[in-house]
Amino acid sequence: MKVKVDQEKCIGCGTCELMCSQCFQLENGKAQVIADDCSGADCDIQDVIDSCPVEAISIEKE
Numbered sequence: 001m002k003v004k005v006d007q008e009k010c011i012g013c014g015t016c017e018l019m020c021s022q023c024f025q026l027e028n029g030k031a032q033v034i035a036d037d038c039s040g041a042d043c044d045i046q047d048v049i050d051s052c053p054v055e056a057i058s059i060e061k062e
């Protein structure tokens with residue numbers, strides 16, 4: 001499972017980084033996914049996805 005942040009949509013609000021700093025980090029005002037395999041071990045990734053105000057976070061299933 002891979003987590004993606006749509007760079008066009010992200011407004012850099014920082015919510016995802018606050019909720020899961022192991023997976024997300026803000027860089028130049030946009031959230032980057034810093035964990036290759038965000039398995040939701042330390043957070044509820046669905047919760048983070050639902051909390052993004054612009055629905056920029058998505059999961060890619062491989």
Ligand code: SF4
Pocket residue numbers: 005009010011012013014015016017024030031051052053054055056057
């Ligand atoms: S919660 Fe969404 S809009 Fe906010 S920084 Fe994360 S990806 Fe960007």
